[in-house]
Amino acid sequence: MEKIILEILSDLQPGRQFTESSDFIADGYLDSFDIVSLISELEAEFSVIISAADIIPENFMSVDAMCELVKNSEKV
Amino acid sequence: MINFVTQYLDASAITYPDHIAFEEPGKRETFKSFREKSIAIGTGLAKAGMFKSPVLVYMRKGVDCLSAFMGAAYSGNFYTPVDVSTPAERINKIVEVLRPKAIISEEALLENVGELKHDARVFTFEELAAENGGEALIENALSRLIDTDLLYVLFTSGSTGTPKGVAICHRSVIDYTEWVVDTFKIDQADVFGNQAPFYFDNSVLDIYSAMKTGATVNVIPEKKFTFPIELLKYMVEYKINTIFWVPSALCVVANLKALQAAEELPPLKRILFCGEVMPNKQLNVWRRHFKDALFANLYGPTEITDVCTCYMVDREFTDDEPLPIGKPCRNTDILVLTEDNRLAGPDEIGELCVRGSSLAMGYYGNPEKTAEAFVQNPLNLCYPEKIYRTGDLVKYNECGEIMYLSRKDFQIKHRGHRIELGEIETAAGAIPGMETVACLYDTKRSRIVLFHRGKAGREEIFSSLSKKLPEYMIPERFIELEEFPYNVNGKIDRVKLKDYL
Numbered sequence A: 001m002e003k004i005i006l007e008i009l010s011d012l013q014p015g016r017q018f019t020e021s022s023d024f025i026a027d028g029y030l031d032s033f034d035i036v037s038l039i040s041e042l043e044a045e046f047s048v049i050i051s052a053a054d055i056i057p058e059n060f061m062s063v064d065a066m067c068e069l070v071k072n073s074e075k076v
Numbered sequence B: 001m002i003n004f005v006t007q008y009l010d011a012s013a014i015t016y017p018d019h020i021a022f023e024e025p026g027k028r029e030t031f032k033s034f035r036e037k038s039i040a041i042g043t044g045l046a047k048a049g050m051f052k053s054p055v056l057v058y059m060r061k062g063v064d065c066l067s068a069f070m071g072a073a074y075s076g077n078f079y080t081p082v083d084v085s086t087p088a089e090r091i092n093k094i095v096e097v098l099r100p101k102a103i104i105s106e107e108a109l110l111e112n113v114g115e116l117k118h119d120a121r122v123f124t125f126e127e128l129a130a131e132n133g134g135e136a137l138i139e140n141a142l143s144r145l146i147d148t149d150l151l152y153v154l155f156t157s158g159s160t161g162t163p164k165g166v167a168i169c170h171r172s173v174i175d176y177t178e179w180v181v182d183t184f185k186i187d188q189a190d191v192f193g194n195q196a197p198f199y200f201d202n203s204v205l206d207i208y209s210a211m212k213t214g215a216t217v218n219v220i221p222e223k224k225f226t227f228p229i230e231l232l233k234y235m236v237e238y239k240i241n242t243i244f245w246v247p248s249a250l251c252v253v254a255n256l257k258a259l260q261a262a263e264e265l266p267p268l269k270r271i272l273f274c275g276e277v278m279p280n281k282q283l284n285v286w287r288r289h290f291k292d293a294l295f296a297n298l299y300g301p302t303e304i305t306d307v308c309t310c311y312m313v314d315r316e317f318t319d320d321e322p323l324p325i326g327k328p329c330r331n332t333d334i335l336v337l338t339e340d341n342r343l344a345g346p347d348e349i350g351e352l353c354v355r356g357s358s359l360a361m362g363y364y365g366n367p368e369k370t371a372e373a374f375v376q377n378p379l380n381l382c383y384p385e386k387i388y389r390t391g392d393l394v395k396y397n398e399c400g401e402i403m404y405l406s407r408k409d410f411q412i413k414h415r416g417h418r419i420e421l422g423e424i425e426t427a428a429g430a431i432p433g434m435e436t437v438a439c440l441y442d443t444k445r446s447r448i449v450l451f452h453r454g455k456a457g458r459e460e461i462f463s464s465l466s467k468k469l470p471e472y473m474i475p476e477r478f479i480e481l482e483e484f485p486y487n488v489n490g491k492i493d494r495v496k497l498k499d500y501l
Helices: A002-012 A032-046 A063-072 B006-015 B031-047 B063-074 B088-098 B107-114 B125-129 B135-143 B170-184 B203-213 B222-226 B228-237 B247-255 B280-289 B367-373 B421-429 B458-466 B494-498
Strands: B020-024 B027-030 B054-058 B078-081 B102-105 B121-124 B150-156 B164-169 B191-194 B216-219 B242-245 B270-273 B294-299 B309-312 B332-337 B350-356 B374-376 B386-396 B402-407 B411-414 B417-420 B434-442 B447-454 B477-480
Touching: A002 A032, A002 A063, A032 A063, A032 B222, A032 B247, B006 B031, B006 B063, B006 B203, B020 B031, B020 B063, B020 B203, B027 B031, B027 B063, B031 B063, B031 B125, B031 B135, B054 B063, B054 B088, B054 B107, B063 B078, B063 B102, B063 B125, B063 B135, B088 B150, B088 B164, B102 B107, B102 B125, B107 B121, B121 B125, B150 B170, B164 B170, B170 B203, B191 B203, B203 B216, B222 B228, B228 B247, B242 B247, B247 B270, B247 B280, B280 B294, B332 B386, B367 B374, B367 B386, B411 B447, B417 B421, B421 B434, B421 B447, B421 B458, B434 B494, B458 B477
Parallel strands: B020 B216, B054 B078, B054 B102, B078 B150, B102 B121, B191 B216, B191 B242, B242 B270, B270 B294, B447 B477
Antiparallel strands: B020 B027, B150 B164, B294 B309, B332 B350, B350 B386, B374 B386, B386 B402, B411 B417, B434 B447
16 A cells, blocks of 8 residues: 555655655645645545545655555545 | 825724734734834835835745835835745746846845845845834835836746746726725725735735725635645634635635535635636535625736636536626726627627726836737727737626636646746756657646656656746646657647647
């Protein structure tokens, strides 16, 4: 799952070193438009529905956090 | 008689001295303190002998930026804000056109200012704000100014890679502000939630209608827009009741289902938008949650001072219907001209052209481009009269409202920003090893797509463009082609390219 999420991220921003950041949000890597695309990619790729209440910075700060988010989201 | 926008501030500082004029987390200015700061900035500029000169404001977005703008206005100068996150290479193109006499920046940004090629005098905001005793200097400067002198120059994308500076005078902003305040009945109890960057002219509505009426502008931190639930919480906390946002910001909130999930909704009375097409699908989500709020679709390019038509949403629309852009604003005339310069009849498509006090004085330092877009009204052969040709194709619907159809050229609107695809192509084409490039806009997914051929790889293109273009102009998809399709004239076949999207 981690690998796929990293791929999705590098499609969004080719060449950006996502592995070097421990907090994508604080480091300014992701803006609102990235979050919108990211959510639709994650939902499509892992067949889940991410609830609006889960769209908070803590769930998008790292690849690990996104893995947790996907695991805890409702399956379609 | 109001001739300068500074008179709005003078009056509000007397009528509502202790009312909050502008605020952001951790900082607030009353009308009295805001005016004092602006006068101090103006004093510093006037003492340096600057008058009717360009002032580049190179500061992070916030309340202090606004004092810098007003300082420029009080001293009879005009301001140009730039986005500090824009690469120096592009800001240098703006500097080259504007040739600022002064740059107002912050201590923390002086290193970046050092990267710019300019011959301006550099001031820090802090040093200017410490000036005093300049009321007489300010009075003298304004006594030599007239209302068709410039207030600001805002830069928009240019197809050859050189941004165009739209020069707007005091008269145009006053003409616009009076309409906004009367139409939307803004008063001192209102609180604007500002989203528009200050280098984008949507911010003119927030800033000047508040300054005229004594209302408050809350400058919402940009980061709040990334997580809409937090954004809504912020708006509740600051009692924001009026917003004028770019549609893509409203769409993000709707798409992420934040309105459904929020514990409490802000007390919104007016929801206005402008800058690109607002889709009814997302607008309907907003309308379901704010049944009593006024919704208005505004339309206009920077060249006519933000807005020239308005549609007050007064009926139901299905998700796939387009929203009208409405009717001309007060003291504005819209001519829909056919290719042979006739007024378009019912169901006929024409170019939207504008007549009014709202027209820019032209493109700063660019008489050629000015002459192309600001032309003699072809329907008036008797005396000089300018109209602005927007390049937008429109037609009237059965209610007599104007419907936006498309562009005449390769300009696009992305996240509310006006972008010439040619500017991106010019930047991408200059990357070493690049052979052929073409840029298209994928309207369905709202993203910029770059087709490329040559030795340069995707990562190299991305990092190179990031150094030349502002973030909103960076393509979001890169498609490498072995061969480009060409049409009979030997030009890249853009219609065929669309099939690859």
